[in-house]
Amino acid sequence: MADSRTTRSEGLGASSPAPAVTRAAAVLEALADSPSGRLTLSDLSRELGIPKSSTSNLLLALEEARLITRQGADFALGRKLVELGAAYLSRLDEVQEFYKYCEQAPTLSGETVRIAMLDGDHVIYLARYEGHPAVRLTSNIGDKMPVSLCSVGKALVAQLHDHDIEAMFPDGMELPTMTANSLRTAEQLKAQIATIRKQGFAFEDEESTVGVVCLAVPVPTHGAHGPSLGLSVTALKATYSEEQGALMVKELKELARSLGNPMG
Amino acid sequence: MADSRTTRSEGLGASSPAPAVTRAAAVLEALADSPSGRLTLSDLSRELGIPKSSTSNLLLALEEARLITRQGADFALGRKLVELGAAYLSRLDEVQEFYKYCEQAPTLSGETVRIAMLDGDHVIYLARYEGHPAVRLTSNIGDKMPVSLCSVGKALVAQLHDHDIEAMFPDGMELPTMTANSLRTAEQLKAQIATIRKQGFAFEDEESTVGVVCLAVPVPTHGAHGPSLGLSVTALKATYSEEQGALMVKELKELARSLGNPMG
């Protein structure tokens, strides 16, 4: 498999056609994942296994591009990333339509609704509509969440092919947990996926936050391109009823159908 | 000046310590600036003056890092950028505090308030609080705006040193315009800046959108690091009154003061 000439392979994945770019991306990711969001040259060099001198060069170039900023001794993500992220979102017509629909929907207009996107084995929240600010979520746009811990995540993986699911969650795999109700094993997740496929929506019962339930549906992908999107409603378990849930699922599905059709 | 050995210098700025990174950043920017958000390899190669084969390598590396996505024949910005942008914003405690304050402020809680950041000669909107969804702004988080066209922009440049302002807006410079009321020359802008410095807030009278007025104040920068932030309220000219404006400015200033103090 491995070519005998390609001896260079350590730390970062296999050789890239433009290693400097791959490494620069790794720098950005390291900064994003760092708790404080600030790392020094040496930190990065050590963590990523890149020689100091090379790291220095990368940082200089990244700073010039405003993708990172110098803050005294250490480095942090730069403002240009906000711009680029926003540029990405502004191209997603679905987000605009999402807002419009939520505002005029009979039931959803009063709820907290979110639109999310599958990204590997995580979910990214793209936009949030807040009907009644009484139940304000602490999560923000752009936040990541493991798929097994939220209804949107489960709704989205349920759409994947079985062999992809198997690759992502092999039998016996332990899942990250946040509450006592969180799914703990890949088997549990796959059992739920079967149910989700039958019902056409996913349910989350205090699996990420105690006292909170979620409903989610996938947006049918219209064609090959584009990421898979999902919609979710969040409600307090205390005030949640099955009848209300049925209404919300109905509206979520309607919105999903309309988002799936390029015509709107 | 130019070293005889450094003959390579065309298209992109001077030589960089890691050219591949600089070029990759240029690719991202080109995609963000492109109206459709989608460009082909040849498009990028031509536009940026990078050989096709090199561009291909860059794109492959960027794709592997999920910073861009392949969409059939052409390329678009990738989801990782949303993540990175969000990571940047999540580190700005100011945004969290901004939301909290708006919710409980007597006057502002009913208005459309935004927090923005100076980025060169533009302003980037970081977050938006919407008190009454009746007047929903079309602008999104992350959007850019020339400083001369919005109140926050003017409030933020007013904080800069005179020589920086002079460098950014030399006498005789023509400014971009969007309505009949937009400032047209650097002189007009500098005259307003003098007023803004006296009053401590900036006013915008239908300069970017007909029928809409804005008020803005700068957030005092607490120390050397960190970007300069600004706050603005948007109102309909039809329903705007000077008394209401005075109240809003008072609350904006209070919020700005609290954001400026690291203690909250």
Next chain:
DNA sequence: AATCGGTGTTCAATCTACTGAACAATACCC
């Protein structure tokens, strides 16, 4: 059909960006 303008991909030679060790400059601690 056959041509043409366009796309993206391949490959070996060259020029250059990366490396690593030695350097200076700072913070730390006994």
Next chain:
DNA sequence: GGGTATTGTTCAGTAGATTGAACACCGATT
């Protein structure tokens, strides 16, 4: 205060990324 362990920067040699021409491909035109 001197020693120690950091930090980031410098520099010349080499490993290797970049290059451009030639390639194969597709979809329009004529």
